[in-house]
Amino acid sequence: MKKKWIVTTAAAAMLLTAASGVYAGAKLQEVKAYLNSSIQLKFNGTPVQPRDEKGNAVLPITYNGTTYLPVRAVADVMGIAVSYNPETYTVELGEKSEGVAIAKGFESMYYTKDPAQTTYQGKDYKEAYFDNAGSKRSSSFMLFPKGKYQKLYLQVAAVGEDIDNFFIEDSEKNVKLKTEKVAVKDGLKTIVVDISGVNELFIYADVENKGALFVPLTTSYYK
Template identity: 50%
Template sequence: MKKKAFVAIISASMLVSMGTGALAATKLQEIKAYLNTEVRVQVNGSHVDLRDVKGNVIAPISYQGANYFPIRAISDALDIAVDYDETTQTIIIGEKVDGVSIVDGFKDMYYTKDSAKTTYKGKDYKEAYFNDGPGNRSTSFMLYPNKEHQTLYLQIAAVNGDITALNIEDSDTNTTLKKIDVIKAEEGLVTVQADIAGVKSLYIHGDVKSDTVVFVPLTTSYYK
């Protein structure tokens, strides 16, 4: 069973525990339930310990013949992104309908708002990663999806040369999530898609030769 289908089935009966904001809701109903430490969970044939946001192993709540876990614990076990919109009190599992720009919180020495550098082929993207460093070099930056997104859509262009060995990695586990052998200058602005479910931080890096510029429009690169 695919991960998304599995989550869609079980999440309907999961206990919502996304934060203290939910406790302020006006339609809460008090119930009597029990912690059931005898229930064990397997994912794809392997036993897993479900954990809360602090890393503590948790047991399900048994109520009227059903077992309830926090959605966050299930999503972490399945590497499915989960987030909570406090405004609409909506739990979002998997990809979001609207993309979230990677520009929020982006920090790097090559970050710029200079229109001379944020403009590519006549369009001003307002904010960009513009690596025009000297000589043959590695080009790299960090992103922090914080386990709240399913997919990264990264727009990137090579100018005056090629980008080789482009890697998108989970920086906490050093796991390669996406690898592109080469992005050629003549390809223009390309979109690289990577599954980032369950990932807190991303390390994105590649190699370029002298005079090559790496252009990433931050406003149109996004998470979903």
């Protein structure tokens, strides 16, 4: 019988997490299925081994003539962010339906809620990263998406002087994901970066003597 490759939310719920109590209230139906070690997976012609979030090898499940693939493992291979909400029994693939502001849990010596520093071009953003130290310097901070999101929408503005060197890097792999020039004339610039599978981000800028870097934390978000 020809096998079909299907990823379902039911399979996703079972394979995304094994936390105690995750099935409470779920509409589960017990079935007899088989771990199928004979199935091999290729992506763009290259053999791959599906693995869970801890790096352990996982196998497809065959039930009633249909083969079910572990959704997290397949999403990781294809570079698609995946998360599971146990409260709503919802698997989310790719970008989230709503953005999550980077302000939550943000830490830096240049983090501020001072309206004099969180206001840019007449708008108060309430929370911001504002480095106006007043010397030629490296300005940087870390973000921790923890592999949960597909995209980062980061808003940045150069104040006083252009920023010729600005980049966003996958900190674990030391790979630059985006390099930009941020000019004063750009105003508040939105930089969009694919961060699927990325746990830690390093954001870096070279700031001139009379310049400053402004990043609103409430309107910069993961999705």
